Amino acid sequence: MASKSNYKKQSPSAQAPKCWPEDITYLTTPRYFQSISPAALRIQKSEVVDLTTILPVSTGPSSNVRIKEINNPKHPAHGQSGLFAARHLAPDAFILQYLGFVHTNEDADPKSNYDLNLDRELGIGVDATHFGNEARFINDYRGISDRPNAEFREVWVEMSKGELEKRMGVFVLSAGKSGKRSKGITKNEEILVSYGKGFWRVLQNEALQD
Ligand SMILES: C[S@@+](CC[C@H](N)C(=O)[O-])C[C@H]1O[C@@H](n2cnc3c(N)ncnc32)[C@H](O)[C@@H]1O
Secondary structure, eight states, X not given: OOOGGGBOOOOOOOOOOTTOOTTSEEOSSOEEXXXXXXXXXXXXXXXXXXXXXXXXXXXXXXXXXXXXXXXOTTSTTTTSEEEEESSOBOTTOEEEEEOSEEEEGGGOOTTOSSEEEEETTTTEEEEOSSEEOGGGGOEESTTTOSSOSEXXXXXXXXXXXXXXXXXXXXXXXXXXXXXXXXXXXXXXXXXXXXXXXXXXXXXXXXXXHO
């Protein structure tokens, strides 16, 4: 992705949560790369089957989560940060949106570690390297826990009457048929997703090339 100067100028950073890094802009709504029109991600409300995936427009520091520095030397992301539950989160509960710079595949930064697919068919992603919200601090479960406790799911935000915009949300995993995840995420537990094996393959290849 090109330098910060290629991004559309938009309103300044909102009140950021505790432990937010100074050099990253805190977002409460997405920003869009110059080459992208948010209209590409919009549909009519009547087209959405699952109305429970519709969220209110505004977000801000989430009371569901806390960003924490990782001081445990045994944690594979030691020296970095992670995202932790600030309260008990039940199975399937919505935790927060994943906000960042919305971009096309052509504008993607191949070196970004914060880039998430938003719409594969349209070739649109959301990159939280320089601009984002608390969700950018969610680590992958590998080396930390046996399994993830959260996942990304598509959500919709009502922008104007009847018009919805596609976003990405983080949800607690379902309880599962056997109910083994029925406790959800306990207070102070780290929120962990699976980045997918592809993410780690790319990192490994980069490390080998260095
Ligand atoms: C989206 S960021 C997650 C937040 C990051 N820990 C931070 O403080 O900015 C992804 C990066 O976090 C680190 N990371 C996440 N999960 C990890 C894991 N299970 N083991 C080692 N590093 C991890 C890697 O450096 C990865 O490139």
